[in-house]
Amino acid sequence: MADRFDVRSFLIKGARVIVLILLFVVFSAFTDSFFGLNNWTNVGNILLQEAPFYILLALGMTIPMIVGGIDLSIEANISLSSFICAMTIQAVGNTGAGILTGLAVGLLMGFINGVLIARTGLPPFVATYSMNWIGKGSALVISKGGQLNGFENFRNLFNSWEGTYLLMAGIILVMAWFLYTKTAFGRETYSVGCNAVAARISGINSTKIKILAYMASGFIGAMTGMMYVAKLGAADPTLGNGFTIKAIAATLIGGASFRGAKSRVSNALIGGLIVVILNNGLIHIGVPGVWQDFAQGLIIIAAVLMERMLEKLQTAEPKVRLQ
Amino acid sequence: MKKKVWGLILAAAMTAALMGCSSKAPAETEMPEAEAPVEPTTEAPAEAEKPEAEAPAQTPADTDVNNLEGKKIAVLLKSYTDMFWVEAANEAKLQGEKYGCEVEILAPTVSNSNEEQIQLIENSLVSPPDLYVIVPADSEGIAPAIQAVNDAGIPIVNVNTKITDESVTYDTYVSCSQYDLGYTTISTAIEKIGGEGKAIIIFGKPGAQTFVERNEGAEDAFKEHAGWEVLANEIGKGTRNDAMTVMQTLLTKYPEIDMVYAQNGEMALGVVEAIKQAGRTDEIKVAADNCNSEICQAIEDGSIYMTYDDGAWAQMEMGFKAANMVLGGETVEKTYYSDIYLVDADNVTEYAKRYEE
Numbered sequence: 001m002a003d004r005f006d007v008r009s010f011l012i013k014g015a016r017v018i019v020l021i022l023l024f025v026v027f028s029a030f031t032d033s034f035f036g037l038n039n040w041t042n043v044g045n046i047l048l049q050e051a052p053f054y055i056l057l058a059l060g061m062t063i064p065m066i067v068g069g070i071d072l073s074i075e076a077n078i079s080l081s082s083f084i085c086a087m088t089i090q091a092v093g094n095t096g097a098g099i100l101t102g103l104a105v106g107l108l109m110g111f112i113n114g115v116l117i118a119r120t121g122l123p124p125f126v127a128t129y130s131m132n133w134i135g136k137g138s139a140l141v142i143s144k145g146g147q148l149n150g151f152e153n154f155r156n157l158f159n160s161w162e163g164t165y166l167l168m169a170g171i172i173l174v175m176a177w178f179l180y181t182k183t184a185f186g187r188e189t190y191s192v193g194c195n196a197v198a199a200r201i202s203g204i205n206s207t208k209i210k211i212l213a214y215m216a217s218g219f220i221g222a223m224t225g226m227m228y229v230a231k232l233g234a235a236d237p238t239l240g241n242g243f244t245i246k247a248i249a250a251t252l253i254g255g256a257s258f259r260g261a262k263s264r265v266s267n268a269l270i271g272g273l274i275v276v277i278l279n280n281g282l283i284h285i286g287v288p289g290v291w292q293d294f295a296q297g298l299i300i301i302a303a304v305l306m307e308r309m310l311e312k313l314q315t316a317e318p319k320v321r322l323q
Numbered sequence: 324m325k326k327k328v329w330g331l332i333l334a335a336a337m338t339a340a341l342m343g344c345s346s347k348a349p350a351e352t353e354m355p356e357a358e359a360p361v362e363p364t365t366e367a368p369a370e371a372e373k374p375e376a377e378a379p380a381q382t383p384a385d386t387d388v389n390n391l392e393g394k395k396i397a398v399l400l401k402s403y404t405d406m407f408w409v410e411a412a413n414e415a416k417l418q419g420e421k422y423g424c425e426v427e428i429l430a431p432t433v434s435n436s437n438e439e440q441i442q443l444i445e446n447s448l449v450s451p452p453d454l455y456v457i458v459p460a461d462s463e464g465i466a467p468a469i470q471a472v473n474d475a476g477i478p479i480v481n482v483n484t485k486i487t488d489e490s491v492t493y494d495t496y497v498s499c500s501q502y503d504l505g506y507t508t509i510s511t512a513i514e515k516i517g518g519e520g521k522a523i524i525i526f527g528k529p530g531a532q533t534f535v536e537r538n539e540g541a542e543d544a545f546k547e548h549a550g551w552e553v554l555a556n557e558i559g560k561g562t563r564n565d566a567m568t569v570m571q572t573l574l575t576k577y578p579e580i581d582m583v584y585a586q587n588g589e590m591a592l593g594v595v596e597a598i599k600q601a602g603r604t605d606e607i608k609v610a611a612d613n614c615n616s617e618i619c620q621a622i623e624d625g626s627i628y629m630t631y632d633d634g635a636w637a638q639m640e641m642g643f644k645a646a647n648m649v650l651g652g653e654t655v656e657k658t659y660y661s662d663i664y665l666v667d668a669d670n671v672t673e674y675a676k677r678y679e680e
Binding site for chain 1: 402403404406409412430432433434526529555556557558563564567568569571572573574575576577592593596600617
């Protein structure tokens, strides 16, 4: 009896890891180029070049979801902060100053989101959706529609060692994981996400917690934006377009939920990896490009349906135990 | 909780292990010398041996009469940031100064957004211009907006991307032949590289007529050369980021690639980054369409092999000529074709001067 319970619990908790492993095995089995014991090139490419970006995008979305929110301004943040970073580098000639300015822009956008939501009570969807247009508009105004390129020092900082992107994503991920699962602050954040009113009555400053959650998202967005500029070699005021949807897709696939306090940092890791492996694997298998978006939509629906089934299983647990 | 922790540690260990395994030297920046030039064709695009001959390319008549003076011309473009369209916008403004007319640039904040383009036209109809110069992002999808302009009785000069919905009308269409562009790019590239090889096409955006026709032209050109095999035709969505990601994956899939055809400049630059990073610049030649200063630089350093410029400026200039004729009540041809220009290692230094300001 005890054994059976453990297997089920493992299946529930590890369902997405199993999906990830399954995808990996299927793609490896059906192609020569995806992965082989003597062929790590593609896996290296996935981990070093693709996954860090998706994982950070997903993480930037997951943290607001913990406090029952959403951040639809991620793409504007990515465009604006990275462009201002590039502008600063060109104007001042100092990479560090550029990075700090970029991060400051991201934090500021997150702060405004947080204040609009936690202080003035705007629904997160409305507040961040509006901020998205404001941010995108600002990026276009500042850039006068043009791109910037150059900034070799900045690019070398990220590209001279190929593990930099993964390392950065890893550090941010571990920091977020530690902060939200191992500290009193994390527990407070979850209680705000669970029930903001109850949290406030028990003495938690839910306004502060929410603002910090959006600032964390802003910080991660800015970091991701700058990583993209380093990778692509150009700052484009429309760089982030379409990224919000990618972020939501990765988080949902990873098992996060729009109902507050249901999401975990690990959802971003798993979701990001699944999306990247899916996109990459479909190319290796030779699925035509037009079908790849279709497949991704299908996987999101499957992931959410699986979520529902797992919840049902979970609520059925006590009965099993009683027997 | 313990399991979560273990899961994470395991994941971290896996990633660390994999990181260690794929220790590839960072892309060396040593560029190959561009191969010896075949022929210095600067101004004359090869457009002779195309299978289906289309309507003859003509140039709108140069008239001395200025019918545009004091008029308001609304110019709808595909993007506000893509360098190609920035160049088009700049040329439109120059033309405005030349003819002494007011030029209003309309461009979606999200590049290639059909919805936004429709909205922009609908909004502009509140204080309508005398003529529209329209570049639709979606040849069919733009129809509702064109219908509204037709209803208002305002003439349209359709530039670059053809409006294909037959229920609506426009006065004339100005573009380079997109089919020719794709066909000529590949024919020239093959002529320069040699008789056989393996190629990849990075397709722009499904549904956009320019990319669809360029693709047909390119595919036909490949078919004419039995020694060439198209390994893959993947979508780069017209952006640097998507093209780079797709190319990174394709580079791991195919150990042998001789040529990549990127259907626009932005995608070519993304492709180049991916190739540089994989250290395969020597092996793979990138052929592109469009030109700007960044592309010229890439041709100079050898990372882009060649490009055909379909001259945003040339199309816009011709668009205004046609507009002048339309507003003067002259009879216009249904289609006018503008020229395309080869830019490669031979003439890039000269060509790049265009972008110096």
